[in-house]
Amino acid sequence: MDYIDPHIHMVSRTTDDYATLARMGCVAMSEPAFWAGFDRGSADGFRDYFRQLTEVEPKRAAQFGIQHFTWLCINAKEAENVSLSRDVIAMIPEFIHCKNVLGIGEIGLNKNTKNEATVFLEHLDLAVKFEQQILIHTPHLEDKYQGTRMILDMLCDDSRLDRTRVLVDHVEEHTIDEVLDRGFWAGMTLYPITKCTPARAVDMIERFGGERLLANSAGDWGPSKPTAVPDLIFEMRRRGHSESLIRKVVYENPIEFFSQSPNFSFTPRDAGSDPAS
Amino acid sequence: MHTATQILENEFLEVRAKLLEVAATLDRIDRSVAESAPLDTGAQSSRNRVDEAIRILLEEGPDRAEQLQRFFSHEYEKDWRRDMEI
Structure with missing residues (x-):
């Protein structure tokens, strides 16, 4: 089955991973800007990173027939440095019209601090100013509940935002309900230990249905599995779910959400002409 | 969707294995407490x-x-x- 991974950090993955993903049915992916495993020292470090996201990765993905899209921001962890964050936010408009940029992300909170919240709000201003979609990171482990509620408070207090253009990612059993109830899209991240397994993600699909729900691998430089979305597909089949529901979650929903961005120029694999005809 | 009985039959060995992992981890902690420090x-x-x-x-x-x-x-x-x- 063709699928789209809506959240995967391919700058951290090998070219072999691109090949494996293509063979498992991945036809498109979106890569939010995130923490590189170390704090960058200047806005120029982010300029190079944004070039990697907008120039290098699309070409690397295209070698395997995968369409690559991206999101720009300074991530929540480095947002603790407000001065650096403001320099990066001021630079983002240089890249925002690159043809694979879908919006601002993954912004959010990490340790739920005042500085992180300040930078989050400034990212929202940027998104509104440039009419961008938003992809949001929610914190890990014991900080997730409080952080998700703080994020929802900030989003819901901003009447300028169209909630259907905002994806709140890394939801789990204790946060998914409120995200969907308030009209946002929700992303389930299939990530060992700190987030959600394919089995628990399918449990959430069974409880909440397939509307406004995405599943991603968040494959990055940490312990993660870039082929986690096919694992979800397999688990849904094992439980007897319909192919139409599986396709909705892993293919049609990402297209529906991303299509709200003018830069989502996705070409389905079966849209081309048949050379034999 | 599977019935409750089917779910239990499908998952029983996996649940058993996960419970054993928890039990063994608690045993390991208790052994270490007995042999070293609280x-x-x-x-x-x-x-x-x-x-x-x-x-x-x-x-x-x-x-x-x-x-x-x-x-x-x-x-x-x-x-x-x-x-x-x-």
């Missing part, structure tokens, strides 16, 4: 939380996973904006 205050708090989590699993209801998530989470402080002056 848990320090922070570790004892974590150990107590594991016991409480196990008690949550024994409760009836369809939302044990959500209850566990909430149990392992910091509380939501609704006045956070006022406290942070944001």
